[in-house]
Amino acid sequence: xxxxxxxxxxxxxxxxxxxxxxxxxxxxxxxxxxxxxxxxxxxxxxxxxxxxxxxxxxxxxxxxxxxxxxxxxxxxxxxxxxxxxxxxxxxxxxxxxxxxxxxxxxxxxxxxxxxxxxxxxxxxxxxxxxxxxxxxxxxxxxxxxxxxxxxxxxxxxxxxxxxxxxxxxxxxxxxxxxxxxxxxxxxxxxxxxxxxxxxxxxxxxxxxxxxxxxxxxxxxxxxxxxxxxxxxxxxxxxxxxxxxxxxxxxxxxxxxxxxxxxx
Amino acid sequence: xxxxxxxxxxxxxxxxxxxxxxxxxxxxxxxxxxxxxxxxxxxxxxxxxxxxxxxxxxxxxxxxxxxxxxxxxxxxxxxxxxxxxxxxxxxxxxxxxxxxxxxxxxxxxxxxxxxxxxxxxxxxxxxxxxxxxxxxxxxxxxxxxxxxxxxxxxxxxxxxxxxxxxxxxxxxxxxxxxxxxxxxxxxxxxxxxxxxxxxxxxxxxxxxxxxxxxxxxxxxxxxxxxxxxxxxxxxxxxxxxxxxxxxxxxxxxxxxxxxxxxxxxxxxxxxxxxxxxxxxxxxxxxxxxxxxxxxxxxxxxxx
Numbered sequence: 406x407x408x409x410x411x412x413x414x415x416x417x418x419x420x421x422x423x424x425x426x427x428x429x430x431x432x433x434x435x436x437x438x439x440x441x442x443x444x445x446x447x448x449x450x451x452x453x454x455x456x457x458x459x460x461x462x463x464x465x466x467x468x469x470x471x472x473x474x475x476x477x478x479x480x481x482x483x484x485x486x487x488x489x490x491x492x493x494x495x496x497x498x499x500x501x502x503x504x505x506x507x508x509x510x511x512x513x514x515x516x517x518x519x520x521x522x523x524x525x526x527x528x529x530x531x532x533x534x535x536x537x538x539x540x541x542x543x544x545x546x547x548x549x550x551x552x553x554x555x556x557x558x559x560x561x562x563x564x565x566x567x568x569x570x571x572x573x574x575x576x577x578x579x580x581x582x583x584x585x586x587x588x589x590x591x592x593x594x595x596x597x598x599x600x601x602x603x604x605x606x607x608x609x610x611x612x613x614x615x616x617x618x619x620x621x622x623x624x625x626x627x628x629x630x631x632x633x634x635x636x637x638x639x640x641x642x643x644x645x646x647x648x649x650x651x652x653x654x655x656x657x658x659x660x661x662x663x664x665x666x667x668x
Numbered sequence: 669x670x671x672x673x674x675x676x677x678x679x680x681x682x683x684x685x686x687x688x689x690x691x692x693x694x695x696x697x698x699x700x701x702x703x704x705x706x707x708x709x710x711x712x713x714x715x716x717x718x719x720x721x722x723x724x725x726x727x728x729x730x731x732x733x734x735x736x737x738x739x740x741x742x743x744x745x746x747x748x749x750x751x752x753x754x755x756x757x758x759x760x761x762x763x764x765x766x767x768x769x770x771x772x773x774x775x776x777x778x779x780x781x782x783x784x785x786x787x788x789x790x791x792x793x794x795x796x797x798x799x800x801x802x803x804x805x806x807x808x809x810x811x812x813x814x815x816x817x818x819x820x821x822x823x824x825x826x827x828x829x830x831x832x833x834x835x836x837x838x839x840x841x842x843x844x845x846x847x848x849x850x851x852x853x854x855x856x857x858x859x860x861x862x863x864x865x866x867x868x869x870x871x872x873x874x875x876x877x878x879x880x881x882x883x884x885x886x887x888x889x890x891x892x893x894x895x896x897x898x899x900x901x902x903x904x905x906x907x908x909x910x911x912x913x914x915x916x917x918x919x920x921x922x923x924x925x926x927x928x929x930x931x932x933x934x935x936x937x938x939x940x941x942x943x944x945x946x947x948x949x950x951x952x953x954x955x956x957x958x959x960x961x962x963x964x965x966x967x968x969x970x971x
Binding site: 413414415416417420421423424425427428431432435436500501502504505507508509510511512667668 | 719721722723739740742743745746747748749751752753754755756757758762763765766767769770771772773774793809810813
């Protein structure tokens, strides 16, 4: 073997990724207006919509409490993704921290991956909190398998919502982003039956409902307690199609933004 | 050894605006180069081309002989850009550690912090720093990768005189350890103090590239100032070999390479001269005359 020392040409990616995730987490935790709000809202909604119905039974013998728990688990994760990327990315662009990150040799995939990992960590925290809270306040407990399945499904199925968030974040300014995100996300969540089951929505809305990404997403969650209203393959396929569409939009917005700054 | 940084016939247009129009610069390892020019001259665009943050419309840029966007090349560079933001809730030390992780052989965070003179602020959130402190944070982030080449775009903006002096001293020390430094500035004395080579850029073109001494000797060698007994106009100076003229009623300040012939002609024209002073031009004046002479040649070319 040669005695010449091996010189690294670039920094090791795992360490970069670790440091990036760590500092983003720290940054996020230190802004309670953002982190606490996004953790607290699903719990509040549970108190308003879930707790009063926790002991009812729906048609088919399904516990209403379990159904609403699934709804708000879906809400907690999907809203975390849309708002985190929609507002977070727009803010970074507005405060020009994206420029600071472009100066050093940091590959953009590292910061984007770190962003996704962080969002997943927070989403997981949010769902676990909600599960414990629903159990403690309403006595709604599922078995371990159902919990694991619910958590895995809402996390994996949230991919299209990351695409939606990025599409907003890379095209809207920091002032417009919160309004735009709310305007898109909240009506969609309502129309998809996350707050009120879809069958109680007006007929006109129900016609649209079945095409919405959050409707398919909700099915993944409700299916874990046997309350889905479309086959699981259909929900997964719908989400996949939406993921393709929303990521295409996100990539287009990202490229436009990068071209403006770095072409 | 090859050049550390190179621009070869680089052009850059933003829509109809030609920010850089055919710039050739080659910078050897260990050189300390100041890029000097008025606002909008194309200094920042040139730096962005060197770093691969912008792509030349035509011509090319090389960093250690590689494409500047290549991470192997960029991993040997530290960069301080104008107008970037910092994640405000992170502390100074955290940010320096984070940026160190982007480089293959970073220096210890406390050393970068000390080089920037931020020891007392190491535990402070970046959002709470003053303008000058924030500028020093950017410097710490630029040096933390222990780079061979350091790019500094207007590094002392927002610093008071004392902070600026200490800061320049730090850069000089870093340069003394064999680093290549490329800085842009419109503080001319800053360029004179730090750099061994000055590249003057005006309207996207390099109009001078020499040592500070050469620049001072080559152009506008002398500053002539005097007072006349009556107000003068530009007509009184017609066809005289000056490069820049500053008239204030009866007081006159001009830059010239041939002060003797200027004065002889003025005497011949019957101008009364009092309080005459002829001194070597400082860099700022050399710079003014460089840019204005360029304008004159352009005017002549046009007419």
